[in-house]
Amino acid sequence: MNAIKTLGILGGCLVAALACGRASAQTTDGYHSIQIFPVVVDTASFAQRFSFRNPNPSPVTITPKYFPANGTTATILTCPDIVIAAGKTATVTSLRTMCPALPTGSQFGFLYTSETTANNLPYAGFSRVANPQGNGFAVEAFPAHTFTSADSVVNGIRRLAAAAGQPTFQTNCFVGNLNDVTPAGSPVSTPIHYTLYDSAGNTIGTGGDLSLVPGQVVRLLDVFATGGAPAGDFNDASVKFEELGPDEPALMAFCTVQDNTSFGADFRVAKQELGAGGQAFPGDVIGSQDNHVTRNTLTTVDSVGRSFTIAAGANVNTHMVYFRHPDYVQCEIIDPGTNVRALAAYGLEIRMLDQDGLVVAGGNNITGFPEIYLGDKTDRNGGSNTRYRIEVEDSGVNSAASRSYKLHCQSGSGHTLGDLIKYQVAGDLF
Numbered sequence: 448m449n450a451i452k453t454l455g456i457l458g459g460c461l462v463a464a465l466a467c468g469r470a471s472a473q474t475t476d477g478y479h480s481i482q483i484f485p486v487v488v489d490t491a492s493f494a495q496r497f498s499f500r501n502p503n504p505s506p507v508t509i510t511p512k513y514f515p516a517n518g519t520t521a522t523i524l525t526c527p528d529i530v531i532a533a534g535k536t537a538t539v540t541s542l543r544t545m546c547p548a549l550p551t552g553s554q555f556g557f558l559y560t561s562e563t564t565a566n567n568l569p570y571a572g573f574s575r576v577a578n579p580q581g582n583g584f585a586v587e588a589f590p591a592h593t594f595t596s597a598d599s600v601v602n603g604i605r606r607l608a609a610a611a612g613q614p615t616f617q618t619n620c621f622v623g624n625l626n627d628v629t630p631a632g633s634p635v636s637t638p639i640h641y642t643l644y645d646s647a648g649n650t651i652g653t654g655g656d657l658s659l660v661p662g663q664v665v666r667l668l669d670v671f672a673t674g675g676a677p678a679g680d681f682n683d684a685s686v687k688f689e690e691l692g693p694d695e696p697a698l699m700a701f702c703t704v705q706d707n708t709s710f711g712a713d714f715r716v717a718k719q720e721l722g723a724g725g726q727a728f729p730g731d732v733i734g735s736q737d738n739h740v741t742r743n744t745l746t747t748v749d750s751v752g753r754s755f756t757i758a759a760g761a762n763v764n765t766h767m768v769y770f771r772h773p774d775y776v777q778c779e780i781i782d783p784g785t786n787v788r789a790l791a792a793y794g795l796e797i798r799m800l801d802q803d804g805l806v807v808a809g810g811n812n813i814t815g816f817p818e819i820y821l822g823d824k825t826d827r828n829g830g831s832n833t834r835y836r837i838e839v840e841d842s843g844v845n846s847a848a849s850r851s852y853k854l855h856c857q858s859g860s861g862h863t864l865g866d867l868i869k870y871q872v873a874g875d876l877f
Contacts, residue, residue: 478502478569482588484558485699485716486621487513489542489549493578495586497539499560500571501531507568513546514626515556516664523626523662524548528563531570557623557664557699560588584714594625594697595736596690597722601702601715605682606671614708618671622657622688623664625697634660638691639698641667643674646683652676661696670702688717695723695736726864740771740861745781747853749867755839756851757795758871763840765869768799771832771860772821778808778837779815781853789814794845795852798877800836802828807835810877812842818857837865838876 478500488495501507509529515521526546531537539545542554562568572588604618624637642654653675657665667673670686688700700717722736727744734742748754757764770776780797782789789795791812798809799816808816824830839852854865 476590477571477587479571479590479592480567480569481559481561481591482570482572483560483591483594483625483699484572484574484586484588485623485701486555486586486714487542487558487574488555488576490553490555493576493583494541494543495574495576496541497545497572497574499529499531499537499539500573501533501535501537501568502570503533503568505533505566505568506564507531507570508563509560509570510563511545512559512626513542513549513556514559514623514662514664515554516621516623516666518666519554519556520550520552521554521556559591559626586714589716591625591697592737593735594699595719595722596695596698597719597736598687598689598731599698599700599717600685600687600720601700601717602683602685603704603715604670604684604686604702605680605704606669606676606684607680607682609708614706616704616706617669618684618686618702618704620667620670620686620700620702621664622659622667623699624659624661625699626662627696630661634662635692635694636660637694637696637698640689640691641670641674642687642689643671643676643681644685644687645681651681651684659698664699687720734861737861739769739863741864742859742861743857744862744864745853745855746864747783747851750864753867753870754851755854755867756849756871757839757841759847759849760873761841761843761846761875762871762873763838763869763876764867764871766837766839766854766865767834767863767868768837768856768865769832769834769863770821770858771862772827773823774821774858774860775818776821776856776858776862777816777818778854778856780839781855783851783853786853789852791842792844794842794848794850795839796842796877797837797839800838802833802835804836806877812844815855836868840874840876843875 511526513524524546543549574586575583577583605616607616609615636658639657643651645651655674690698702715719735721731724730724732725738727738727741732743780789780795782793796812799807801807808819
């Protein structure tokens with residue numbers, strides 16, 4: 448393989464995954480107290496330079512821990528602390544400088560960093576991998592909480608043979624199981640299956656299976672080959688990673704698409720596509736596996752176990768929901784007996800108010816409101832994402848009955864579960 452001979456990176460293998468590309472930042476919400484670099488590298492051909500930013504008015508101490516990938520000679524290393532002065536940026540010139548006990552030779556894996564100060568002080572992390580000529584790519588740090596067991600997908604992968612001036616393209620992937628900080632007993636191995644799809648969504652090849660313990664990362668060099676794809680070109684394909692065990696660990700997956708002429712490549716973290724609903728929904732839901740920002744919620748009980756019920760007579764339940772704007776949202780009352788939107792005859796009504804107490808949607812005799820726009824960033828709460836009140840009350844139609852209900856909400860960017868802050872309060876608010 449020419450890339451191996453030319454770059455000599457990571458014993459010749461990692462070049463396919465880490466060659467002269469660029470990683471894109473995944474979020475502007477970059478300050479956290481645990482930060483993960485999904486890939487770190489130190490070879491004769493490539494070095495990685497790290498920057499840590501401390502926005503706090505006091506110093507932050509960070510402890511790095513290096514987890515080697517399968518096929519390297521290193522063991523797990525706890526590296527010396529890094530102290531970032533107040534309001535400053537600390538730079539570490541290489542992985543080997545950060546972790547002096549790193550064995551000689553080509554090394555790669557992932558890096559777990561966390562702040563160890565007395566107070567919870569968030570920081571940001573960034574790194575750049577470059578060869579002696581300065582060609583390279585960026586790897587942002589990702590907050591640990593973003594890695595879950597949700598089914599995750601990398602789109603736009605390709606395998607193309609060289610033709611008419613076009614270079615050969617190759618796709619390579621890594622899959623890791625984030626380390627356990629407080630392990631309970633012996634490490635539990637997690638089964639993971641990956642599936643390849645063509646541009647039309649048809650399954651190609653046989654896919655593949657992995658089994659990872661916490662802190663382990665493996666490389667899938669030429670994922671089309673490891674996934675059993677037939678010979679030939681594939682463009683705009685995708686690969687899905689699915690965790691099949693019961694433990695729901697934090698999984699990391701990313702791929703690169705490289706051309707084998709210039710050795711240019713990109714870095715793509717797998718996007719969480721289908722997460723377990725947990726408290727949010729009876730089944731899987733689109734988006735991340737995170738009940739703070741679930742796109743589709745169907746809840747019947749709050750965090751202290753109170754069932755959503757309006758007692759006989761005029762009384763009101765008030766739910767608190769955090770939405771993120773600008774966004775489109777909709778909510779409705781579900782009749783548990785029919786599992787569809789309650790009819791007016793059921794005797795309930797719903798409305799939503801913003802942080803200033805202004806009615807956003809719903810009202811008298813309304814059991815659900817269609818998709819509404821929450822407004823531009825400047826329209827609400829000084830530009831900050833904020834809380835909304837959803838009130839469900841007796842409409843006066845069926846007041847003699849006690850009526851249970853389900854609260855169903857949908858949003859484009861996610862919301863919380865709608866816990867009760869007032870329960871069966873006497874009165875008629877609207």
